[in-house]
Amino acid sequence: MLDSIKIKLQYLLPKQGLTRLAGWGAEKRAATLTHWVIKAFARFYSVDMKEAQNPDIKSYATFNEFFVRPLRDGARPVVSGLDMLCLPADGAVSQLGAITDGKLFQAKGHFYSLEALLAGNYQLAEQFKDGQFATIYLAPRDYHRVHMPCDGVLREMIYVPGDLFSVNPLTAANVPNLFARNERVISVFDTEFGPMVQILVGATIVGSIETVWAGCVTPPREGIIKRWTYPAAGEEGAIALEKGQEMGRFKLGSTVINLFAAGQVRFMPQLNNGTVTRMGEPFAEALRAPAAAPQEPTTTDFV
Helix, strand or coil: HHHHHHHHHHHCCHHHHHHHHHHHHHHHCHHHHHHHHHHHHHHHCCCCCHHEEECCCCHHCCCCHCCCCCCCCCCCCCCCCCCCECCCCEEEEEEEEECCCCCEEEEEEEEEEEEHHHHCCCCHHHCCCEEEEEEECCCCCCCCCCCCCCCCEEEEEECCEECCCCCHHHHHHHCCHHHHHEEEEEEEEEEEEEEEEEEECCCCCEEEECCCCCCCCCCCCCCCCEEEEECCCCCCCCECCCCHHHHHHHHECEEEEEEEEECCCCCCCCCCCCCCCCCCCCCCCCCCCCCCCCCCCEEEEEE
16 A cells, blocks of 8 residues: 555656755755754665765765765775676666567566667667666665776767656556656767667656766756767777776666677676675676687698
């Protein structure tokens, strides 16, 4: 009964207004009040401040400064190895697996269209036909910076306006097409493992989505799709990011979706629905074609 009420409220509440209000409050410098809110939040959600670069709550002037706090050096070692990809964020696996018939599994019998997720870009969707996807949910207590799973060169960024439903497990199990209808920032990278997409999905009270190359992408929320293209690898101005490097962040947080092309990677077997994730830990392994065996030299007898 309570879950049913929560879902109905998702449709009825003024999510845009609540999000603007939360964003305004999270940027306010209210001194003692701000520190009290941060302390209460950290206690309620059991935030481990020992991992933070600066563990002193009183050092944060705004709630957003606290929320996107960097971690201390060494808190998230990045898995080594040229064929190993690392997890992009702290959180928990919502779903992962194959993209089948152009659809991704959301939860509890819900599927959604790859093309719809990519804002109708059928040419981009075609690159991930029969590929792999992974969805990671970031809870309020988690570290909210998002990092690169592998080296990549940014090809394009697409901002897609949309709803601001909550993206917690309850909503994912009950709101159809959740990730294809919510606001999101789609980043497309060229990598050694083929094209890769990393999507930052907005949600209720997510005051801002930022990337390291563009800064704040949303707000403002103008209700139109925006697209930016970037120079290719080797060209002047190309944006190249390394495995484990920060690529974006949520100010109040949400969900990350990764897309990989067919036959390029295999997710680590220990990752399943509900698995807790830590940025930098093993995410997937590259599937490389075995090198051709060297041919034995042939000899010809002359008579």
